[in-house]
Amino acid sequence: MSANVSVDFITHTFKGQSAPTLKDIALNIHPGEQVALIGRSGCGKSTLLHMLAGLTVPTEGCVHIRGHTVTRPSAKWNMMFQKPSLYPWMTVRRNAELGLLFAGCRDTARIDALLELVGLADKADANVQSLSGGQQQRVALARSLATSPELLLLDEPFSALDAFTRATLQDEVSRIARQEGLTLVIVTHDIDEAVAMADRVLIMAANPGRIAGEMAIELPAPRERASAEYSRAREALMTTFDGLVGDGRGGAAAQRTDAAGAPQREAA
Numbered sequence: 001m002s003a004n005v006s007v008d009f010i011t012h013t014f015k016g017q018s019a020p021t022l023k024d025i026a027l028n029i030h031p032g033e034q035v036a037l038i039g040r041s042g043c044g045k046s047t048l049l050h051m052l053a054g055l056t057v058p059t060e061g062c063v064h065i066r067g068h069t070v071t072r073p074s075a076k077w078n079m080m081f082q083k084p085s086l087y088p089w090m091t092v093r094r095n096a097e098l099g100l101l102f103a104g105c106r107d108t109a110r111i112d113a114l115l116e117l118v119g120l121a122d123k124a125d126a127n128v129q130s131l132s133g134g135q136q137q138r139v140a141l142a143r144s145l146a147t148s149p150e151l152l153l154l155d156e157p158f159s160a161l162d163a164f165t166r167a168t169l170q171d172e173v174s175r176i177a178r179q180e181g182l183t184l185v186i187v188t189h190d191i192d193e194a195v196a197m198a199d200r201v202l203i204m205a206a207n208p209g210r211i212a213g214e215m216a217i218e219l220p221a222p223r224e225r226a227s228a229e230y231s232r233a234r235e236a237l238m239t240t241f242d243g244l245v246g247d248g249r250g251g252a253a254a255q256r257t258d259a260a261g262a263p264q265r266e267a268a
């Protein structure tokens with residue numbers, strides 16, 4: 001089951017601050033859609049994601065998931081963080097089934113199926129401390145999936161991993177979300193990650209945090225990173241990002257557009 005998400009005019013000002021961190025954010029995410037939220041560090045991506053997860057309540061506006069107003073966390077909308085946050089003294093299986101245990105049930109067959117799904121069937125009884133970073137993230141993924149969420153929220157979940165492991169997990173999480181019919185929102189500051197995983201990329205600008213624009217990524221899954229279409233999509237996203245929020249190399253959007261006045265600069 002997948003959820004549709006609607007964000008209805010969220011503005012948020014943290015206690016003790018004079019300016020809002022997020023301003024007038026309105027968006028809709030379709031059931032089963034995979035959306036990436038990109039933007040510079042500090043623009044408010046995590047804050048917005050926490051609101052989808054019910055971890056932070058906005059000062060104005062609200063989030064609806066399948067028509068329900070989000071006021072607190074739920075096992076139906078699950079969050080995955082950069083750190084897997086596993087219990088080091090427990091086995092893979094015990095960690096994976098924690099969400100279910102909190103919900104008051106034990107379903108060994110489901111955990112077996114999930115460990116198979118995330119490629120850890122042979123590690124079920126291993127201690128999580130003996131696993132690599134990528135494998136630990138797989139355990140966290142299995143734990144997130146155990147409660148049959150409708151929406152999976154990912155906050156830079158692969159940024160601590162090496163490039164190869166990261167690419168594999170991007171493909172696998174995307175595939176699993178499609179297979180299980182989950183709606184997926186991934187926060188990232190990595191344009192490649194957005195192109196690798198998203199059907200649609202939302203671009204956030206800072207001060208105040210807002211959605212500056214969006215771009216659809218119409219590439220078939222699994223995404224072929226070496227293909228010409230992939231390179232084109234990546235380039236188009238870079239250009240769009242650059243045009244909306246600047247390129248991070250000192251060129252703000254307006255300045256870059258002026259550089260259509262590049263001849264101007266040459267002349268100077």
Ligand SMILES: Nc1ncnc2c1ncn2[C@@H]1O[C@H](COP(=O)(O)OP(=O)(O)O)[C@@H](O)[C@H]1O
Pocket residue numbers: 014015021039040041042043044045046047048
């Ligand atoms: N609990 C908080 N109290 C006050 N300010 C916060 C809090 N959480 C985040 N912020 C501020 O809000 C802004 C956005 O933060 P964040 O959402 O973490 O950005 P991002 O995830 O895009 O890097 C930052 O300036 C950050 O310092």
Ligand SMILES: [Mg+2]
Pocket residue numbers: 045046047
């Ligand atoms: Mg963040």
